[in-house]
Amino acid sequence: MSKKSVPAASDTETRATSEHAPDLRLWLRMLACTNLIENHVRSRLRAEFDITLPRFDLMSQLERSPQGLKMGELSKRMMVTGGNVTGITDQLVGEGLVVREDSPKDRRAYLVKLTPEGRRSFRKMADSHEKWILELFSGMDEGQRGQLYGLLAALKTSASRVTGKK
Amino acid sequence: MSKKSVPAASDTETRATSEHAPDLRLWLRMLACTNLIENHVRSRLRAEFDITLPRFDLMSQLERSPQGLKMGELSKRMMVTGGNVTGITDQLVGEGLVVREDSPKDRRAYLVKLTPEGRRSFRKMADSHEKWILELFSGMDEGQRGQLYGLLAALKTSASRVTGKK
DNA sequence: ATGAAAATATCGACGCCTAAAATATCAAAA
DNA sequence: TTTTGATATTTTAGGCGTCGATATTTTCAT
Numbered sequence: 001m002s003k004k005s006v007p008a009a010s011d012t013e014t015r016a017t018s019e020h021a022p023d024l025r026l027w028l029r030m031l032a033c034t035n036l037i038e039n040h041v042r043s044r045l046r047a048e049f050d051i052t053l054p055r056f057d058l059m060s061q062l063e064r065s066p067q068g069l070k071m072g073e074l075s076k077r078m079m080v081t082g083g084n085v086t087g088i089t090d091q092l093v094g095e096g097l098v099v100r101e102d103s104p105k106d107r108r109a110y111l112v113k114l115t116p117e118g119r120r121s122f123r124k125m126a127d128s129h130e131k132w133i134l135e136l137f138s139g140m141d142e143g144q145r146g147q148l149y150g151l152l153a154a155l156k157t158s159a160s161r162v163t164g165k166k
Numbered sequence: 167m168s169k170k171s172v173p174a175a176s177d178t179e180t181r182a183t184s185e186h187a188p189d190l191r192l193w194l195r196m197l198a199c200t201n202l203i204e205n206h207v208r209s210r211l212r213a214e215f216d217i218t219l220p221r222f223d224l225m226s227q228l229e230r231s232p233q234g235l236k237m238g239e240l241s242k243r244m245m246v247t248g249g250n251v252t253g254i255t256d257q258l259v260g261e262g263l264v265v266r267e268d269s270p271k272d273r274r275a276y277l278v279k280l281t282p283e284g285r286r287s288f289r290k291m292a293d294s295h296e297k298w299i300l301e302l303f304s305g306m307d308e309g310q311r312g313q314l315y316g317l318l319a320a321l322k323t324s325a326s327r328v329t330g331k332k
Numbered sequence: 333a334t335g336a337a338a339a340t341a342t343c344g345a346c347g348c349c350t351a352a353a354a355t356a357t358c359a360a361a362a
Numbered sequence: 363t364t365t366t367g368a369t370a371t372t373t374t375a376g377g378c379g380t381c382g383a384t385a386t387t388t389t390c391a392t
Contacts, residue, residue: 020296021296021299021300022311022315023296023299023300023303023311024296024299024300025315026303026311026314026315026318027203027299027302027303029315029318029319029322030196030199030200030314030318031200031204032245032322033196033318033321033322033325034196034197034200035245036245036322036325036326036329036331037193037325037329038197039245039329040325040328040329079198079201079202079205130187130189130190133187133189133190133193134187134189134190135328136193136324136325136328136329137189137192137193137321137324137325138324139320139321139323139324139325139327140317140320140321140324144317144320145188145189145192147313147317148192148196148314148317148318148321149188149191149192149195151306151310151313151314151317152192152195152196152199152314153195154305154306154310155199155303155305155306155314156195156198156199156202157305158302158303158304158305158306159199159202159203159206159302159303159305160202161305162206162301162302163202163203163205163206163302165202
Protein backbone atom coordinates (compact mmCIF):
# COMPACT_ATOMS: atom_id res chain seq x y z
CA MET A 1 0.00 0.00 0.00
CA SER A 2 2.36 2.75 -1.01
CA LYS A 3 0.67 5.85 0.18
CA LYS A 4 2.82 8.46 1.77
CA SER A 5 4.26 9.60 -1.56
CA VAL A 6 1.56 12.16 -2.13
CA PRO A 7 2.88 15.69 -2.70
CA ALA A 8 2.64 16.52 0.98
CA ALA A 9 1.79 20.12 0.24
CA SER A 10 4.99 21.96 0.99
CA ASP A 11 4.65 24.44 3.78
CA THR A 12 4.46 27.58 1.71
CA GLU A 13 3.65 27.08 -1.98
CA THR A 14 0.40 25.40 -1.06
CA ARG A 15 -1.55 22.77 -2.92
CA ALA A 16 -2.95 23.32 -6.34
CA THR A 17 -6.61 23.31 -7.09
CA SER A 18 -9.69 21.15 -7.75
CA GLU A 19 -10.12 20.46 -4.06
CA HIS A 20 -13.50 22.10 -4.34
CA ALA A 21 -16.31 21.10 -2.09
CA PRO A 22 -18.84 18.99 -3.98
CA ASP A 23 -21.48 21.62 -3.36
CA LEU A 24 -19.37 24.22 -5.03
CA ARG A 25 -18.93 22.03 -8.09
CA LEU A 26 -22.63 21.42 -8.13
CA TRP A 27 -23.31 25.14 -8.09
CA LEU A 28 -20.78 25.88 -10.80
CA ARG A 29 -22.27 23.21 -13.00
CA MET A 30 -25.75 24.59 -12.51
CA LEU A 31 -24.55 28.05 -13.33
CA ALA A 32 -22.86 26.78 -16.48
CA CYS A 33 -26.05 25.08 -17.64
CA THR A 34 -28.12 28.16 -17.02
CA ASN A 35 -25.70 30.44 -18.82
CA LEU A 36 -25.50 28.08 -21.74
CA ILE A 37 -29.24 28.01 -22.20
CA GLU A 38 -29.78 31.67 -21.42
CA ASN A 39 -27.13 32.79 -23.88
CA HIS A 40 -28.58 30.59 -26.57
CA VAL A 41 -32.09 31.91 -26.06
CA ARG A 42 -30.83 35.48 -25.91
CA SER A 43 -29.05 35.23 -29.20
CA ARG A 44 -31.93 33.53 -30.98
CA LEU A 45 -34.36 36.16 -29.73
CA ARG A 46 -32.08 38.79 -31.12
CA ALA A 47 -31.47 37.03 -34.41
CA GLU A 48 -35.03 36.02 -35.16
CA PHE A 49 -37.12 38.71 -33.51
CA ASP A 50 -34.72 41.53 -32.84
CA ILE A 51 -35.72 41.71 -29.20
CA THR A 52 -33.76 41.40 -25.98
CA LEU A 53 -34.31 38.70 -23.39
CA PRO A 54 -35.33 41.11 -20.60
CA ARG A 55 -37.96 42.70 -22.81
CA PHE A 56 -39.28 39.30 -23.79
CA ASP A 57 -39.30 38.32 -20.15
CA LEU A 58 -41.26 41.39 -19.10
CA MET A 59 -43.83 40.81 -21.83
CA SER A 60 -44.09 37.22 -20.75
CA GLN A 61 -44.99 38.28 -17.22
CA LEU A 62 -47.66 40.60 -18.54
CA GLU A 63 -49.16 37.97 -20.78
CA ARG A 64 -49.86 35.86 -17.72
CA SER A 65 -51.52 38.77 -15.94
CA PRO A 66 -53.94 40.38 -18.37
CA GLN A 67 -55.24 42.62 -15.60
CA GLY A 68 -51.88 44.34 -15.62
CA LEU A 69 -49.02 44.44 -13.15
CA LYS A 70 -47.56 47.20 -11.04
CA MET A 71 -43.93 48.06 -11.50
CA GLY A 72 -43.11 46.56 -8.13
CA GLU A 73 -44.83 43.31 -9.01
CA LEU A 74 -42.84 43.08 -12.21
CA SER A 75 -39.69 43.75 -10.27
CA LYS A 76 -40.40 40.92 -7.85
CA ARG A 77 -41.35 38.43 -10.52
CA MET A 78 -38.44 39.22 -12.77
CA MET A 79 -36.09 39.22 -9.80
CA VAL A 80 -34.49 42.50 -10.77
CA THR A 81 -34.49 45.93 -9.16
CA GLY A 82 -37.22 48.50 -9.62
CA GLY A 83 -35.00 50.95 -11.41
CA ASN A 84 -34.25 48.30 -13.94
CA VAL A 85 -37.92 47.65 -14.63
CA THR A 86 -38.43 51.36 -15.20
CA GLY A 87 -35.88 51.31 -18.01
CA ILE A 88 -37.11 48.18 -19.71
CA THR A 89 -40.70 49.38 -19.53
CA ASP A 90 -39.72 52.72 -21.07
CA GLN A 91 -38.25 50.89 -24.02
CA LEU A 92 -41.31 48.71 -24.53
CA VAL A 93 -43.60 51.71 -24.25
CA GLY A 94 -41.52 53.42 -26.91
CA GLU A 95 -42.04 50.43 -29.17
CA GLY A 96 -45.76 50.43 -28.57
CA LEU A 97 -45.79 46.96 -27.05
CA VAL A 98 -46.80 47.99 -23.57
CA VAL A 99 -48.69 50.78 -21.81
CA ARG A 100 -48.55 52.34 -18.37
CA GLU A 101 -52.05 52.95 -17.07
CA ASP A 102 -52.65 54.92 -13.90
CA SER A 103 -53.78 52.67 -11.14
CA PRO A 104 -57.30 53.58 -10.05
CA LYS A 105 -56.53 52.55 -6.49
CA ASP A 106 -53.21 54.23 -5.91
CA ARG A 107 -51.98 57.34 -7.58
CA ARG A 108 -48.35 56.39 -6.99
CA ALA A 109 -48.64 53.26 -9.02
CA TYR A 110 -49.09 52.23 -12.62
CA LEU A 111 -50.62 49.18 -14.12
CA VAL A 112 -48.48 47.98 -16.95
CA LYS A 113 -50.28 46.07 -19.68
CA LEU A 114 -49.57 44.62 -23.07
CA THR A 115 -51.03 46.51 -26.00
CA PRO A 116 -52.89 44.47 -28.60
CA GLU A 117 -49.81 44.68 -30.76
CA GLY A 118 -47.68 43.62 -27.80
CA ARG A 119 -49.92 40.61 -27.30
CA ARG A 120 -49.76 39.64 -30.95
CA SER A 121 -46.04 40.11 -31.05
CA PHE A 122 -45.49 38.13 -27.89
CA ARG A 123 -47.52 35.14 -28.96
CA LYS A 124 -45.51 34.75 -32.10
CA MET A 125 -42.25 34.84 -30.20
CA ALA A 126 -43.47 32.62 -27.39
CA ASP A 127 -44.14 29.76 -29.76
CA SER A 128 -40.58 29.78 -31.00
CA HIS A 129 -39.22 30.30 -27.55
CA GLU A 130 -41.00 27.26 -26.26
CA LYS A 131 -39.70 25.17 -29.13
CA TRP A 132 -36.14 26.23 -28.35
CA ILE A 133 -36.50 25.22 -24.72
CA LEU A 134 -38.02 21.89 -25.69
CA GLU A 135 -35.11 21.30 -27.97
CA LEU A 136 -32.51 22.20 -25.37
CA PHE A 137 -33.98 19.73 -22.89
CA SER A 138 -34.76 17.04 -25.44
CA GLY A 139 -31.67 15.01 -24.60
CA MET A 140 -33.16 14.16 -21.22
CA ASP A 141 -35.95 11.65 -20.92
CA GLU A 142 -39.27 12.27 -19.26
CA GLY A 143 -38.16 10.69 -15.99
CA GLN A 144 -35.02 12.77 -15.77
CA ARG A 145 -36.87 15.97 -16.40
CA GLY A 146 -39.41 15.11 -13.73
CA GLN A 147 -36.66 14.34 -11.25
CA LEU A 148 -34.87 17.54 -12.03
CA TYR A 149 -38.07 19.49 -11.57
CA GLY A 150 -38.54 17.99 -8.13
CA LEU A 151 -34.97 18.56 -7.04
CA LEU A 152 -35.13 22.18 -8.09
CA ALA A 153 -38.18 22.60 -5.91
CA ALA A 154 -36.13 21.32 -3.00
CA LEU A 155 -33.30 23.66 -3.89
CA LYS A 156 -35.62 26.61 -4.12
CA THR A 157 -36.93 25.85 -0.65
CA SER A 158 -33.45 25.39 0.72
CA ALA A 159 -32.08 28.58 -0.75
CA SER A 160 -35.15 30.62 0.11
CA ARG A 161 -34.68 29.79 3.77
CA VAL A 162 -31.32 31.50 3.58
CA THR A 163 -32.10 34.43 1.33
CA GLY A 164 -35.38 35.23 3.02
CA LYS A 165 -36.98 35.79 -0.35
CA LYS A 166 -40.09 33.82 -1.07
CA MET B 167 -72.68 19.40 -9.82
CA SER B 168 -72.96 22.86 -11.20
CA LYS B 169 -70.19 22.92 -13.71
CA LYS B 170 -70.83 24.62 -16.99
CA SER B 171 -70.50 28.04 -15.41
CA VAL B 172 -66.78 28.22 -16.05
CA PRO B 173 -65.79 31.14 -18.28
CA ALA B 174 -65.87 28.93 -21.36
CA ALA B 175 -63.18 30.96 -23.06
CA SER B 176 -65.07 33.02 -25.56
CA ASP B 177 -63.88 32.65 -29.13
CA THR B 178 -61.85 35.81 -29.24
CA GLU B 179 -60.73 36.97 -25.81
CA THR B 180 -58.80 33.77 -25.43
CA ARG B 181 -58.05 31.61 -22.38
CA ALA B 182 -55.90 32.74 -19.56
CA THR B 183 -52.53 31.26 -18.80
CA SER B 184 -50.61 28.45 -17.09
CA GLU B 185 -50.93 26.15 -20.06
CA HIS B 186 -47.17 26.06 -20.24
CA ALA B 187 -45.31 23.04 -21.46
CA PRO B 188 -43.70 21.16 -18.59
CA ASP B 189 -40.26 21.81 -20.04
CA LEU B 190 -40.90 25.51 -19.99
CA ARG B 191 -41.88 25.37 -16.34
CA LEU B 192 -38.79 23.34 -15.62
CA TRP B 193 -36.63 25.94 -17.27
CA LEU B 194 -38.31 28.83 -15.48
CA ARG B 195 -37.85 27.12 -12.14
CA MET B 196 -34.21 26.50 -12.84
CA LEU B 197 -33.73 30.10 -13.83
CA ALA B 198 -35.45 31.25 -10.64
CA CYS B 199 -33.16 29.10 -8.50
CA THR B 200 -30.07 30.36 -10.24
CA ASN B 201 -31.10 33.99 -9.94
CA LEU B 202 -31.96 33.55 -6.29
CA ILE B 203 -28.56 32.12 -5.47
CA GLU B 204 -26.62 34.40 -7.76
CA ASN B 205 -28.27 37.53 -6.38
CA HIS B 206 -27.59 36.40 -2.85
CA VAL B 207 -23.93 35.73 -3.52
CA ARG B 208 -23.57 38.97 -5.42
CA SER B 209 -24.90 41.04 -2.57
CA ARG B 210 -22.83 39.30 0.07
CA LEU B 211 -19.67 39.74 -1.97
CA ARG B 212 -20.44 43.41 -2.19
CA ALA B 213 -21.38 43.79 1.47
CA GLU B 214 -18.52 41.83 2.97
CA PHE B 215 -15.67 42.28 0.50
CA ASP B 216 -16.72 45.20 -1.64
CA ILE B 217 -16.13 43.26 -4.83
CA THR B 218 -18.39 42.39 -7.74
CA LEU B 219 -19.32 38.88 -8.75
CA PRO B 220 -17.70 39.06 -12.20
CA ARG B 221 -14.39 40.18 -10.69
CA PHE B 222 -14.55 37.40 -8.14
CA ASP B 223 -15.35 34.98 -10.91
CA LEU B 224 -12.41 36.06 -13.02
CA MET B 225 -10.04 35.76 -10.08
CA SER B 226 -11.45 32.35 -9.35
CA GLN B 227 -10.60 31.18 -12.86
CA LEU B 228 -7.06 32.45 -12.48
CA GLU B 229 -6.58 30.78 -9.12
CA ARG B 230 -7.18 27.43 -10.75
CA SER B 231 -4.67 28.19 -13.50
CA PRO B 232 -1.53 29.53 -11.84
CA GLN B 233 0.29 29.46 -15.17
CA GLY B 234 -2.02 32.25 -16.32
CA LEU B 235 -4.81 32.40 -18.85
CA LYS B 236 -5.21 34.20 -22.15
CA MET B 237 -8.05 36.66 -22.51
CA GLY B 238 -9.80 34.28 -24.88
CA GLU B 239 -9.52 31.42 -22.42
CA LEU B 240 -11.04 33.56 -19.72
CA SER B 241 -13.81 34.54 -22.07
CA LYS B 242 -14.64 30.91 -22.83
CA ARG B 243 -14.54 29.79 -19.22
CA MET B 244 -16.57 32.67 -17.92
CA MET B 245 -19.01 32.31 -20.79
CA VAL B 246 -18.94 35.99 -21.62
CA THR B 247 -17.66 37.93 -24.62
CA GLY B 248 -14.08 39.00 -25.11
CA GLY B 249 -14.82 42.67 -24.88
CA ASN B 250 -16.34 42.10 -21.50
CA VAL B 251 -13.26 40.33 -20.21
CA THR B 252 -11.14 43.26 -21.35
CA GLY B 253 -13.11 45.59 -19.13
CA ILE B 254 -13.18 43.41 -16.04
CA THR B 255 -9.47 42.73 -16.38
CA ASP B 256 -8.77 46.45 -16.65
CA GLN B 257 -10.53 47.00 -13.35
CA LEU B 258 -8.65 44.24 -11.58
CA VAL B 259 -5.34 45.46 -12.97
CA GLY B 260 -6.18 48.89 -11.61
CA GLU B 261 -6.75 47.37 -8.20
CA GLY B 262 -3.45 45.51 -8.34
CA LEU B 263 -5.08 42.11 -8.08
CA VAL B 264 -4.13 40.88 -11.52
CA VAL B 265 -1.43 41.45 -14.15
CA ARG B 266 -1.31 41.16 -17.94
CA GLU B 267 1.95 39.53 -19.01
CA ASP B 268 2.96 39.32 -22.65
CA SER B 269 2.66 35.79 -23.92
CA PRO B 270 6.07 34.47 -24.93
CA LYS B 271 4.51 32.31 -27.63
CA ASP B 272 2.17 34.74 -29.29
CA ARG B 273 2.66 38.45 -29.49
CA ARG B 274 -1.06 39.06 -29.90
CA ALA B 275 -1.91 37.48 -26.59
CA TYR B 276 -1.50 38.18 -22.91
CA LEU B 277 -1.26 35.85 -20.00
CA VAL B 278 -3.38 37.14 -17.17
CA LYS B 279 -2.25 36.13 -13.70
CA LEU B 280 -3.14 36.84 -10.11
CA THR B 281 -0.67 39.03 -8.25
CA PRO B 282 0.41 37.84 -4.81
CA GLU B 283 -2.02 40.29 -3.33
CA GLY B 284 -4.71 39.03 -5.66
CA ARG B 285 -4.05 35.51 -4.50
CA ARG B 286 -4.20 36.48 -0.85
CA SER B 287 -7.34 38.48 -1.37
CA PHE B 288 -9.02 35.71 -3.32
CA ARG B 289 -8.35 33.00 -0.79
CA LYS B 290 -9.97 34.97 1.95
CA MET B 291 -13.07 35.59 -0.13
CA ALA B 292 -13.24 32.05 -1.46
CA ASP B 293 -13.56 30.61 2.02
CA SER B 294 -16.64 32.69 2.74
CA HIS B 295 -18.02 32.11 -0.71
CA GLU B 296 -17.85 28.38 -0.27
CA LYS B 297 -19.59 28.60 3.08
CA TRP B 298 -22.42 30.59 1.52
CA ILE B 299 -22.93 27.99 -1.18
CA LEU B 300 -22.85 25.17 1.36
CA GLU B 301 -25.49 26.99 3.34
CA LEU B 302 -27.71 27.62 0.34
CA PHE B 303 -27.71 23.93 -0.57
CA SER B 304 -27.86 22.64 2.99
CA GLY B 305 -31.59 21.99 2.86
CA MET B 306 -30.97 19.16 0.40
CA ASP B 307 -29.54 15.88 1.59
CA GLU B 308 -26.46 14.21 0.19
CA GLY B 309 -28.48 11.95 -2.09
CA GLN B 310 -30.46 14.79 -3.57
CA ARG B 311 -27.37 16.81 -4.29
CA GLY B 312 -25.74 13.86 -5.98
CA GLN B 313 -28.80 13.28 -8.12
CA LEU B 314 -29.00 16.91 -9.07
CA TYR B 315 -25.34 16.89 -10.03
CA GLY B 316 -25.92 13.95 -12.34
CA LEU B 317 -29.01 15.40 -13.93
CA LEU B 318 -27.23 18.65 -14.63
CA ALA B 319 -24.54 16.71 -16.43
CA ALA B 320 -27.25 15.25 -18.63
CA LEU B 321 -28.71 18.67 -19.22
CA LYS B 322 -25.36 20.12 -20.11
CA THR B 323 -24.86 17.39 -22.69
CA SER B 324 -28.33 17.87 -24.07
CA ALA B 325 -28.06 21.61 -24.37
CA SER B 326 -24.53 21.53 -25.73
CA ARG B 327 -25.69 19.40 -28.63
CA VAL B 328 -27.98 22.26 -29.61
CA THR B 329 -25.80 25.24 -28.88
CA GLY B 330 -22.68 23.72 -30.37
CA LYS B 331 -20.67 25.00 -27.48
CA LYS B 332 -18.68 22.44 -25.61
C1' DA C 333 7.82 34.05 -49.97
C1' DT C 334 3.26 35.99 -50.57
C1' DG C 335 -1.28 36.94 -49.83
C1' DA C 336 -5.73 35.36 -47.92
C1' DA C 337 -7.92 33.67 -44.00
C1' DA C 338 -8.13 32.94 -39.16
C1' DA C 339 -7.06 34.06 -34.44
C1' DT C 340 -6.25 37.49 -30.40
C1' DA C 341 -7.45 41.38 -28.21
C1' DT C 342 -9.36 46.25 -27.84
C1' DC C 343 -12.74 49.83 -28.67
C1' DG C 344 -17.32 52.25 -29.15
C1' DA C 345 -22.14 52.33 -28.85
C1' DC C 346 -25.82 50.80 -26.54
C1' DG C 347 -28.75 48.25 -23.29
C1' DC C 348 -29.18 45.75 -18.75
C1' DC C 349 -28.49 45.88 -13.82
C1' DT C 350 -27.55 47.43 -9.06
C1' DA C 351 -27.42 50.51 -5.11
C1' DA C 352 -28.57 54.68 -3.21
C1' DA C 353 -30.94 58.96 -3.23
C1' DA C 354 -34.90 61.73 -4.59
C1' DT C 355 -39.97 62.36 -5.33
C1' DA C 356 -44.58 61.53 -4.58
C1' DT C 357 -48.42 59.34 -2.45
C1' DC C 358 -50.76 56.78 1.08
C1' DA C 359 -52.12 55.33 5.76
C1' DA C 360 -52.45 55.84 10.39
C1' DA C 361 -51.53 57.94 14.72
C1' DA C 362 -51.00 62.17 17.60
C1' DT D 363 -55.19 68.09 10.75
C1' DT D 364 -50.37 67.48 10.68
C1' DT D 365 -46.78 64.57 11.40
C1' DT D 366 -44.70 60.28 10.86
C1' DG D 367 -43.53 56.25 8.57
C1' DA D 368 -44.18 53.10 4.93
C1' DT D 369 -44.92 52.23 -0.04
C1' DA D 370 -44.36 53.02 -5.26
C1' DT D 371 -41.71 54.74 -8.70
C1' DT D 372 -38.03 57.33 -10.91
C1' DT D 373 -33.41 59.12 -11.19
C1' DT D 374 -28.38 59.00 -11.09
C1' DA D 375 -23.86 57.06 -11.27
C1' DG D 376 -21.21 53.30 -12.26
C1' DG D 377 -20.21 48.50 -13.56
C1' DC D 378 -21.45 44.44 -16.57
C1' DG D 379 -22.57 42.49 -21.08
C1' DT D 380 -23.50 42.17 -26.15
C1' DC D 381 -22.47 43.18 -30.91
C1' DG D 382 -19.89 44.74 -34.53
C1' DA D 383 -15.73 47.12 -36.13
C1' DT D 384 -10.74 47.65 -35.95
C1' DA D 385 -5.78 46.60 -35.51
C1' DT D 386 -2.29 43.31 -35.05
C1' DT D 387 -0.25 38.96 -35.49
C1' DT D 388 -0.22 34.17 -36.91
C1' DT D 389 -1.16 30.38 -40.06
C1' DC D 390 -1.38 28.17 -44.12
C1' DA D 391 -2.14 27.26 -48.94
C1' DT D 392 -0.12 28.52 -52.68
